Amino acid sequence: MKVVVDMNKCQDHGQCVFAAPDVFSMDDDGHLLYVADADDALRDEVEEAADVCPLQAIRIED
Amino acid sequence: MPDGTQVPDGRRVVVVGASMAGLRAAEQLRAAGWTGAVTVVGDEPHMPYNRPPLSKEVLAGKAPFDSLAFTPKASTADVEWRLGTKAVAARLAERAVDLDDGTTLSYDGLVVATGMRPRRLRCPGPQAGRHTVRTLADAQGLRDELTRPGARVVVVGAGFIGCEVAATAVGLGVTEVTVVDPLPLPMVGPLGPLLAHALLRRHEERGVRFALGTGVAGFEGDDRVTGVVLDDGTVLPADIVVESVGSTANVEWLDGNGVDLADGVRTDEWLRVGGRPEVVAVGDVARFPNARYDGVPRRVEHWSIPTDTAKHAAKVLAAHLADGGGELALAPFAPLPTFWSDQHDFRLQSFGAPVLGRDDVRILDGDPDGDVLVGYHVGDRLVGVVALGGHAVASKAARYRAELLKQPALSVQGAVK
Numbered sequence: 207m208k209v210v211v212d213m214n215k216c217q218d219h220g221q222c223v224f225a226a227p228d229v230f231s232m233d234d235d236g237h238l239l240y241v242a243d244a245d246d247a248l249r250d251e252v253e254e255a256a257d258v259c260p261l262q263a264i265r266i267e268d
Numbered sequence: 269m270p271d272g273t274q275v276p277d278g279r280r281v282v283v284v285g286a287s288m289a290g291l292r293a294a295e296q297l298r299a300a301g302w303t304g305a306v307t308v309v310g311d312e313p314h315m316p317y318n319r320p321p322l323s324k325e326v327l328a329g330k331a332p333f334d335s336l337a338f339t340p341k342a343s344t345a346d347v348e349w350r351l352g353t354k355a356v357a358a359r360l361a362e363r364a365v366d367l368d369d370g371t372t373l374s375y376d377g378l379v380v381a382t383g384m385r386p387r388r389l390r391c392p393g394p395q396a397g398r399h400t401v402r403t404l405a406d407a408q409g410l411r412d413e414l415t416r417p418g419a420r421v422v423v424v425g426a427g428f429i430g431c432e433v434a435a436t437a438v439g440l441g442v443t444e445v446t447v448v449d450p451l452p453l454p455m456v457g458p459l460g461p462l463l464a465h466a467l468l469r470r471h472e473e474r475g476v477r478f479a480l481g482t483g484v485a486g487f488e489g490d491d492r493v494t495g496v497v498l499d500d501g502t503v504l505p506a507d508i509v510v511e512s513v514g515s516t517a518n519v520e521w522l523d524g525n526g527v528d529l530a531d532g533v534r535t536d537e538w539l540r541v542g543g544r545p546e547v548v549a550v551g552d553v554a555r556f557p558n559a560r561y562d563g564v565p566r567r568v569e570h571w572s573i574p575t576d577t578a579k580h581a582a583k584v585l586a587a588h589l590a591d592g593g594g595e596l597a598l599a600p601f602a603p604l605p606t607f608w609s610d611q612h613d614f615r616l617q618s619f620g621a622p623v624l625g626r627d628d629v630r631i632l633d634g635d636p637d638g639d640v641l642v643g644y645h646v647g648d649r650l651v652g653v654v655a656l657g658g659h660a661v662a663s664k665a666a667r668y669r670a671e672l673l674k675q676p677a678l679s680v681q682g683a684v685k
């Protein structure tokens with residue numbers, strides 16, 4: 207599964223980290239890090255992350 | 269008059285309100301296994317869109333208006349959208365909703381998702397030049413006026429929307445921006461004085477002026493606003509007024525059904541309305557008891573609530589429709605409220621229910637002049653954290669989220685009513 211975060215939109219809210227900690231994380235400065243090529247088993251989590259992102263910056267491109 | 273629409277398996281859920289909560293309800297009904305028809309009725313002409321940027325990025329011109337639509341999901345491709353259509357009445361005993369185009373929708377399940385509308389000031393004076401910010405059309409109208417050179421802005425109401433709009437206006441280069449509020453500090457209700465002071469200082473340093481401890485007596489001007497008259501008679505010159513003085517629940521269409529509609533739609537701990545298992549309420553309009561706290565029903569106007577309520581309510585409704593009302597094998601609704609607000613170059617990030625712990629506020633990290641993290645307590649128990657500052661401190665607040673999530677329900681004795 208290909209995960210795409212529009213970094214022009216993302217404002218480091220970190221809500222995605224709570225929903226899908228295996229895919230999204232924050233560095234010490236509070237900036238987003240993520241795994242672009244995520245395991246398909248994590249699809250539900252990533253969909254949830256996309257739902258809760260305040261900027262609606264996350265897309266799944268199969 | 270029945271509308272004659274053929275429903276595939278004969279059963280239908282009607283969702284009233286086509287914004288975030290209505291959309292999430294439709295999605296979550298599918299996720300919960302509902303295969304019958306879903307019809308969403310909404311009085312705005314648009315598909316559901318994301319509201320927070322209306323006072324921030326979009327108002328600032330940093331993101332286009334057409335970037336706000338939620339991404340459609342495959343699971344809801346067969347949902348019927350009746351947009352530009354208003355529900356005018358509901359007859360819950362007959363399971364029917366009447367629409368303003370003269371049709372009636374009968375339903376097996378009903379989702380109430382009609383949200384809020386801005387409260388307006390009822391004082392004398394012209395209407396033109398006075399704005400609210402709730403819808404796309406509102407934000408477009410305000411942006412057109414804000415970008416005129418030399419505009420003078422008065423924001424009435426120092427809540428989160430008022431503070432955001434003031435910050436965005438300054439960011440757009442507006443030199444005269446004044447925020448008026450009868451309370452002594454901005455956002456003092458939800459935050460308490462410690463953070464509200466810190467917030468005031470930050471806004472003033474960035475060029476926002478404040479007239480606090482005073483209400484508005486009226487507006488000056490003939491065809492359009494030229495000034496705002498304060499309680500003591502002082503006049504603030506203004507070309508643009510933004511009224512951000514709270515909101516009113518859109519519940520009139522539910523009148524006459526014996527449902528408690530005082531301040532939103534009262535629900536039980538499974539988000540059901542009026543003792544009817546086939547009717548649930550979601551989003552800003554729902555006044556629900558939170559089993560995590562004291563069980564007192566409250567509305568929560570946070571962006572996280574449409575998604576949280578929709579998940580819970582859809583499971584409840586789908587289970588009822590599937591087995592016609594067996595025992596509910598689902599825990600009571602107990603969300604952890606989450607809120608953020610972006611103003612100027614800083615962010616407020618809140619987890620939990622600071623409002624319950626306002627009498628015992630402790631600094632957990634940093635200091636109020638810089639990045640600061642504050643904890644709100646009932647007795648020794650942490651009930652909420654709020655970060656004010658850069659993104660790094662906001663993510664520090666997130667570390668307390670796990671602690672807040674772990675706690676057992678707050679005992680009713682310790683609770684604030």
Ligand SMILES: Cc1cc2nc3c(=O)[nH]c(=O)nc-3n(C[C@H](O)[C@H](O)[C@H](O)COP(=O)(O)OP(=O)(O)OC[C@H]3O[C@@H](n4cnc5c(N)ncnc54)[C@H](O)[C@@H]3O)c2cc1C
Nearest residue numbers: 285287288289311319320354355382383384551552570571
């Ligand atoms: C400008 C702004 C900025 C915000 N910023 C933040 C933020 O930074 N952080 C945060 O946590 N939250 C923020 N929020 C709050 C968040 O956006 C709301 O909590 C959320 O939009 C609530 O969604 P809802 O679907 O419950 O209600 P609404 O979005 O109000 O949707 C209700 C819909 O129902 C429609 N409707 C009403 N009556 C009828 C009827 N009779 N028939 C048919 N349709 C009807 C309405 O027109 C509307 O489209 C902000 C809100 C606004 C307005």
Ligand code: SF4
Nearest residue numbers: 216217219220222259
């Ligand atoms: S939730 Fe959205 S805005 Fe926040 S860090 Fe994740 S992608 Fe970025």
